[in-house]
Amino acid sequence: MIGKSIFTNLLKKRPHKTVHDMLDKIYPDDSAGRMMTTEYIGLRKFMTVAESLAHIKRTGIHKETIYTCYVTEQRKLLGIVSTKDLMISDDDLLIENLMKTEIISVHTHTDQEEVAHLFDRYNLLALPVLDALHTLVGIVTLDDALDVMIDETTEDITKMAAVNPSERPYFETSVFRHVRNRIVWLLILMFSATITGSIIAGYESAIAAVPLLVSFIPVLMDTGGNGGSQTSALIIRGLALNEIHFSDLPRVIFKEFRISILVGIPLALANGLRIIIINRNLLLALAVSISLVGVVTVSKMIGSVLPLCIKKIGLDPAVMATPFITTIVDTISMLMFFGIAARIFGL
């Protein structure tokens, strides 16, 4: 290797950082290639357990982890040996008789979120990274995967609240950066709310005839918004944890439909009763209650379909779903409510 001694010296000082700096130039953002370290324990299949332990003793100090060892031949990955198995096995045993050949691995371009999932699913300490030629080029360790998991989740939570995620913690992000991260979504959502506003404005004569209708705008908008975000949050989290997939769409719709009806009817009854007692207006009670069931159902349908479809076309459901759901649900809520009210009151 060219300049090996310089390289080794550099690694001694800040092994992780330097390798990362180099990898950053080669592999795409948020890929396994970016997360990996090239400092792993490599073994050969014809080595004995004793030879392997001696090898770890000589070279282990420079390695990111010594608890999973990789058996290679001409840089191809043949198998994996856990250091636990090495330590509890007989000294004479050959590595090829000890290694596991069913290997869970990722490619250099695998997205870091997928990498994190594998750690979670298989309880791994490290994961080998292969290139396009199936050559072992590095490993990702659990502590790096953990950092990714936490960052990805923070990103999801941030996006679901209509904020562009920041790379840094709250206090380390400047006021101007916070403003930049928030204002675009607020502008988009503000202007989409004007669409809802113009729908309401279109029912000016209905409002003039039954002014009380206006006071139910918050009930319908909030219930629609909350009903929709309940569903979308569960679906987005399910997608992030790989528990829900696009193929589940019909099941999700059927499930959310039944939930909508069972949630909507008590809401409608409770609110209808309140209107009858307080406002003594049966028609108003009818208009609000029917609208409530409709709004809850529509919002839960949108809250389930939209994240799945957005994910399917390769966009991020956390960032796209929430604002769109709010806008669509708001608009439909008002159309339904004033449409139903106009019909019931004969306006």
Place this chain on the structure above:
Amino acid sequence: MIGKSIFTNLLKKRPHKTVHDMLDKIYPDDSAGRMMTTEYIGLRKFMTVAESLAHIKRTGIHKETIYTCYVTEQRKLLGIVSTKDLMISDDDLLIENLMKTEIISVHTHTDQEEVAHLFDRYNLLALPVLDALHTLVGIVTLDDALDVMIDETTEDITKMAAVNPSERPYFETSVFRHVRNRIVWLLILMFSATITGSIIAGYESAIAAVPLLVSFIPVLMDTGGNGGSQTSALIIRGLALNEIHFSDLPRVIFKEFRISILVGIPLALANGLRIIIINRNLLLALAVSISLVGVVTVSKMIGSVLPLCIKKIGLDPAVMATPFITTIVDTISMLMFFGIAARIFGL
């Protein structure tokens, strides 16, 4: 030990499960005591490295992890040795000269979220658990801490969307359980929205005089709601990651105040301009724009103060903050908007 052979046999079959079943009866929910395993590698300070490795070879197969070893004397924890250090050290070295005595540990009653934080902060593979007498009673391993982290985050996301968290994935939760998890918050939020509604109803004469006011209800309610949830989501996540604390309250308020002004003014200008162009109504533009700045500022103040205070009094900010913020912000939005509009229009 009483019944050691039976116990060991049980452990061989399903070591983790059985110990957990026993611990479940002793330690509180969501505590380190519940997460821990009693199967760790114990060493003595006068052992040599070679003796320690031989000890691991004999007993390691039954242990949950062999990669961190615990040095005890009369069951008190004296130090910690990583197996990496054992493997790369001279055979004759005494454990007392190799062990680290600065130990990060938790107590049996430490909350699992705090345990998870320590793994994240210090990049640990395992964490010793001490009882009230500072006796080592077990260890928590990283893979168990990881499961806790993922579950806690899912809970936070679920609660922030006004859903009672489920112990099980989306599809494994029955329709009735989903209904139960969602309906209470929807009912509470629906009735709190009627408060906002009655505020609007109180301005009936103002609406009759300027009917167009009604069409700006969605703009102000949505912008307030979104502005508040942007802030509360960042604060709640910051609290969960231990990056923000109650003592930061003044800093948070000052930061959010500056952000509010810098976000509010462009929103106000954009919307004011739109009203002047489309509605050709300067007074309306003034009323909506002034209200927007006020609503954004108030919602961001509430979104920052409420989660911190709720956490301070020992309640869960994720579950309590979101619905309260919506309700308070909605109410204040409408009071400000109609109050300001009534004054500007001289109603």
